[in-house]
Structure formats: structure tokens, C-alpha cells
Amino acid sequence: MGGIVKGVVVDHALLQFQNGNGDNNKNPIFLLLRKLRFSNIRAAISYELSLPAELVNLLQSTAELHSLECLPVSASSLDIAPRQISLAWPGVSGTILYLLPNCNASPSITCISFPVAPDVDITNSHHQSNMIYMDKLEELPLTICRINKQAISNNVVTVGYVMKPSREEDFAKRGAFPLCPTPNGLIFFPLTFELPISTQLEEADAILHKATDEIVSIELNSSSEPSYRITYTTGMQELQRYIESQSHCIEVDPLNSIYPVLDRLKILQILLGLEDLSKEGCCKIRAPHFLKVNDFNEPDLVQRLQDAKLSLPSIVKPQVACGVAESHSMAIVFRVEDFKGLSVPVPAIIQEYVDHSSTLFKFYVLGEEVFHAVKKSIPNADILMKSSERTDLRPLLFDSLKSLPTATGNQHSGCENLSLDLGLVKEAAEWLRRMLGLNIFGFDVVIQEGSSDHVIVDVNYLPSFKEVPDEIAIPTFWDAIKKKVKSNHKQ
Template sequence: MGCGVRGVILDADVILTPASSSPAQGPDDAVHLPPLADRLLRRLRHSGIRTGIVLRSGSPSCMVEFFMNLAASHAFECFGLNSRSAEDVVCEIQKSWGEDGRKIVYVVSESSKGMLIEPTSHGWVVVDLVSEASGSNKNGNSSLMYINSLLQLPSVICSIIKKTTSSDVLKVGYLMKPSREEDFAKRGAFPMHPTPNGLTFMPLSFELPLHSQLNEVDLVLHKATDEIVSLNLGMLSEVSARVNYSKGMQEVKSYLEHHRQVCVVDPFDKVYPIVDRLEIQQLLSDLKDLDGKRKHKIRGPKFFKVDSFDEEVILTAKGKFPFPCIVKPQVACGVADAHTMGIAFEVDDLMSLRVLLPAIVQEYVDHFSTLYKFYVLGEEVFHAVKRSMPNGTRLRKLSESNGLKPLLFDSLKSLPTVTGAETDLPGNCSSPKAHSEVLDLDLVTLAAKWLSDRMGLTIFGFDVVVQEGTLDHVIVDINYLPSFKEVPDDIAVPAFWNAIRKKYDSNRKQEGSSAC
């Protein structure tokens, strides 16, 4: 109790220092926030780390105004020296933030060193931002640390928290594209303060030496598919050899292969099938094992693969299933146009589709214009209901208005819709009762656990549509580490943390000192 980090105090020069990789001022002498500083302030805010900025005496009015506006937008406090002594400012901070035994981390730059307090005064941990690497500590003084980039500060904070709290706290290093991190972080999913089940989250950066960062963490959480550079699914080799990652992600993969003691959510080989829609379809074909004597069936869509849209393909398509059909690139992510799909209403439409090849041609399932998004977070399964594309007859009307052409769309941006089209659920409404009449939640939950066992994934999502008439439950997509943004944060985020912790504990129990 009373351990951890109470907050972070930053000298203004730390935010605007050249060491933060961006000039503080432009030609017009306006003050600008460097990208690294903005990233740091966002991470501190989303993590609930109280933050303060100290302005030195004689700061230009434009700088004072800049920081006051910044404080409002980033939810931190400003403390000005003005004519007051440094000791008065320290007392103001201590009074404002209270005394609870937790550490205050005070970050200074070379230009402002010693402006506020001496390194060991007041029990604060002083972090010196230097222009060259000087090691993480000097002379064994735990109250004085050194970094050479603001990117290293979250690691320092997490280390202090881990060191001063329970030994059971796990440091989770996470890697994903900035926009995805922002989505997770602003919902409170990546706190630096320990979660109730003992996790502290540290961002990993390709801009810093990866080996030293990975040496610090107990578990790695990644969205490797964000870092796919290229794929060649036409090769006969293992999928792992067909997926090329960025240099940084390749280094992470190599590190994990040689340091089995570091748990990973999830192992790269478990993620590979997600990038290949053909593998996904083949996996879903085994869902028939779950049907038994149940009232409804759960299955994948009928499909076939094409390498080109030639006459032979046209002849094959005629005997497979009724049109319309949906055409998707075989590669599911990581390359341009992976999400560009087409809907063909006649067999001959296939010839004019501009969809990345090889491709998967699958049946278009009329589904009450309703999509059920399922999220698997460890042992927990959640779902949300979303509006979806209309039935085939309504889509055909949209095609007719477009000159009877096949429809092309990006599934990440917008789906084909028909103005005024409503969901076609029983009673023509979207009430919980209407959904309960068509959705067999027990069946889909059973399928979720089956998929989890078969794929070996901890956190994933899949989309289900219920076919009109037969009420078949059809899984049309699977994805790794989804945002689960449709599930309320107070439900989804704790489940997310529990899934990560249970994955770690399970692997420690099963494999001792080896990793997942």
C-alpha cells in the first residue's frame, strides 16, 4: 500500500527539447508540441498517471499560453516558478498531490537540470533526459535515473511500479500501430498502474533497441498483422515462410523464438492462419462436428478458390451455389486491397471484378441485414449486434441503379447499403426478443470455444450471420486481437486483462520455466 507512482513532473524544456526529435519553434517563433512529447502525454493521460509541467521564470508569454492550452487538452497541471523559489513550487506540488508514500517522477533536461530540486530531495525519483545514452542508473542511486529519449519514460515508470509493488505484478510489453494503441489506451486497457489482477502495460517501440526493451517484460502482446510487409500465399512452403514482417517485428519474432521464458499473446504460428482466408474457410468446414442433434447448424459459407477469372472458373461457379456471391482476396490483411471485395450477381460478373487474386468466391447469405460480432477474451465470450448489408434482392436493385454492374467495396470503410432498408428480423424490429428468436447463443458460444481450442488463440473475434429460412448460423470472418469496441469498457477491459493473466499463469503452470 502506498507504493507505485503518484505522478510525473516534467520541466517544460523536456517537452520542447531537441532531444525529443522535433524543433520546439518554427520560423514564426510559435511553440509546437513535438510528436514524441504528444505521444508521451497521451499515454500518461490514458494511463491515469497524474502529470504536471513546470515553467521556468521568464518564460515567453507565447510559451505560457501554449502550455496552459495544452494542459486543458491533455488534462495536466502547470506550475510556474515566476518569482517564487523552487522550494515553494515543490511544496505546492506536494500539497496539491498529497502525501501517500508513492513516488513522484521528476524529469529534467540538460538545459534545465537543477532548476527545481536536487536529485535526492523530497524522495522524488529524478529522471535526467540526456543527449547520449548514459545507462539506466548511476552509482546504484535509485533516486537518479538517465534516459536519452522520452520514449523510454513509460518503461521507467513501469519499472518503478513493478519494483515498489507486489512481486506478482507482470510487465506486459505491447506492440501495435499507433491508431490501434490509441483505441485501446483511451478506453483504459493499457494502464501503467497495476490492474486488479497485477498487470502493468509498457509500450514497446521500434525506435529504441528492441532487445533491451524485451528483456524487461514478462509477456508480449502484439498485433503482428499490423507489421506485415508482404505475403506470397501461392508458395508451397509453410505459411510462416510466406509471411514477411517489418524488420522490427521480425526482430521481435526472433527474440521470442530464442527466449522461451517470455510469454506471448499470441504465438506467431497461431496467428498465421488468420492472414489466409482459404485456411480460415477450410477450418470452418470442420464446424459440422458441432451440429449433433441441435436445432440449428453452425457452419462456414460455401466457397471455392480461384486464381483467375477465366472460362473454366465461370463453368465451375455455375454449379457451386446460387448467385449473388461475394468475392474476397485470399490474403486477409497486410497488403493493399486485402479488404477490397466484390459482389457478383451473375456468373459473367466475375469476369469484370477487380479483386486481388488469388481470391475466395463464397455464397452470399441472406441474413436479415444483421451481423453478430463475437469476441473471445480468454474464457469469456461477448457479442454485439450491428446493421449489415441487405439481402441479395435489395443489393441487386442497387446494382441496377449502377447499370447492372457488380458491386466493389472496402469492407473496412463502408458496406453496400440500400436507402431505407430495415432489418428483416421477425417483427421487423431489432429488439432483444427479435434477436433471441434467430440467434442460438449457446451454439455460437460452443463454436467460440471450439475455435479457441483449434486455433490456440487467446483473444480473437468472428462475425456470424443467420441465414433466412434455414436459420443456419454462418461464420463469415475471423480476426486476431480485435478492438471489441462494441462491448462496454467496464465489461470488456477487465475480461481482456483476465485473458492475458490467465494465459500467462496457464503457461507457467503447464511448462514451468518455458514459454507459450
């Protein structure tokens, strides 16, 4: 069929253009073509020269907005257009796909696949084109995956991934999800719930998911295990059924392994096992002290706080850690009477507020490699209590994704000589990797003033690891996936 796909051209008639300001900016077809740029695949819109000038201007302006090209052709024919496209892209070497409407209506799209090479005289050569038929443009990434896989004799690992569009684009912009093979032999393609999952996964050797993006609701059950009942979107449910019934697709991290990071109580209970890593004469790494409450009006709350070694202020978090909007609604409580009527969703976790000189260490685990970054964090308790905005000591309410209260330059306690024991934290990272059965995850560490205890205050699955430079993070990310697939094949 030719070489690896290096260019895609879509006939304007497939775009279903809408006139009006901004209507085309979120056109899924343009968003789909934009993904190709992140895989170093040239993408363009073709249009016939006979089109009205107004439509041509709209095409060109929208294409430019999405960093796409516009290619004029004299006719959208199977013979003329490929030749003109080849002439317009003289430096491209590989396979070009040209998509146009199918005159027979069903399937609705004809895809012409033809090879090009810079040293070939297009005017005297005859393209040996192949015809591929599609019902929807959403099939394009899967089609490219098939062509690329065949072009390199199937000696690759194909990874189908699913996550919300904004997260996908953040990863793709960094080059994390190329449709062309990576140096270590991976091809990525997006799974879409617009197409049957079973058909897509026939091409996949591995599945990478951010399942928390597909959660509709989480119902907690305090009386038995598991402590939660998760409802996923219809598409994710279909994917889950397929995973359970098929053995050839390897989950980079299984759905069952991410469940503990959805439940703050469960993950804190797991973190209690960090005590086994402590060594005499050295600082220790530990979980924060915590208490689960089902009702902030519990009559014995004060005694329960004392039994849990909790003092005020304390930070209060919903037990559900992610996947639902209210999971990030938190509060810092300074007086015990203010627990009554607190707006944080229950069941909730009351957690130790660790004075840590406003310094947070974010750790990222990518397979066997561990990276970290230092970030500004919440001020120490005494600074929060002295703040002019806190004179009444009412609870400080915030959304941890949007409005986390961080220290300013003059809000440090003065005790900032915190020494990170990197070896200890890496040992904890490996311990967590074994305990959770995860390969790609992150966790946050703060160092307690005075004791120098290293306290893990949060664990999350498939973080962005954006603080790690792309040239280091992305190849390590690929290697973690490849090693996971290899290790599963050996079992």
C-alpha cells in the same frame, strides 16, 4: 524508492517546441504524456517564471489541448522544483517523477524520483530523491514500469504490448493498458522500436501484439505450406527474433497462431470442421461455401462455381485477409460475365452471399468468456438487385473497413425472425479457440434465412471488442491475459 508513480512532470526544455500552427499537436512527447492520463497518472509541463510570455502561452495552450497541466517553478533545480511540485499537488500520494535536461549532455535526461504524501509538511521535510538517467523520453513508460514493479515487491505480471498508435490509444482510453497495477496484478507498458527490444523485454513477463499492424507485405504461395510469406517491419522482425531465442517472455497469443486469420482460404478450410458440431434436429453452424481463384478469366469458372455450390450473387474477397491495404477491397458480383476484369486483387476467394435479414452478430472471445453484439449489415441479395443504383447489375465494389453497404430502415426483407442459438455459437467459439490456439479473437456470424444455418463469415485477431461495455470487457481482457500467463507457467 517510494510508492507507485502517481505523477510525472517534464521540464519544458525537453519538449523541443516548434512554433507554427498544429506542429505541436502531434509532438510525440505530448502524445507520450497523454498516455499517462489513461493510467490515472497526473502529467504536467513545468516552466520557469522567467520564460517569455509568448512561449508560456504556447505551452499552456498546447498542454490544455492534451489535457495536461502547466506548473510554474522558480527554478529548474534538483532541490527547488521537487518541493514546488509537491506543493502544487497536495492530494497526490506516491512517487512523482520530474524530468529535466542533464547538464552533462549524456545521458541527456535526468529523472528525479521522489515520494510525496498528503499528510507530510513539505515545507519542513527533506525529499529523499533518487536519480534516474535516460537517453530518450521514450524510456519513460519502461521507467515507470520498473518503479511500480519494485514498489509492490515484484508481485505482478508485466505485459509489453505493440500495436499501431491509433489502436493503442483506443484501448488506452478505455483503461485497458494501465501502467499502474490492475486489480488482478498486471502492469502494461508500450514496446517501442525506438529502443532496443531486448532491454525492454527484460522487464516483460508477457507480450501482447497486434502483429498485423506491423506487416509490410504478404506473399502468397499456392503450391505449398505455409501458403504465405510475411515481411514485417524491421522492429517487428527484431521482436520476433527475440521471442524465438528467449523463453521467459510468454506470448499472449503466439505469432504462429495468428497466421490462419491472415489467409481467408486457410480460415475457411478450418471452418469446414464446424460440421462436427452439428446435431440432428438442430440448426447447424458452418462455413460459407467458397472457391479460390487465381484468375477471374479461368475458362472453367462457371463449372467450378457450380461444383463449389456457389450461386450469384457472390461476394469476392482477396485471399489476404489483413495487414495490407488491398486486403479489404471487395465486390458483390451479380452476373458471371462480370468476373472478367474484376478489380479485386487475386488470388481471391469467391464466397457464398448469405441472405441474413441485414443482421450481423459480432462475437468476441476473451479467454474463456464469450460476448456478442448485434449490428446492421448488408441487405439481402434481392434488395441489392432491386436497388435503383443497381439497375445495371454491375459489381458493387467497396472497402469493408470504410464503405460496407448496409441496409437502411426500409431495406429489410421482412423475414427478420432470426433466432440466435447462443449455446451453439459458444460451443463453436471454444472449438475455434482450441483449433487456432488463440485467446483473444473475434468472429462474425450471420443466420441464413430459411435454413437458419449459422454461418461464420469472418475471423480476426485482437479485435477492439468496443461493443462490449468497458466495465465488463476490460477486466475480462485482463483475466484472459493473466490466465494465459498462469497456464504457461504450469506447463
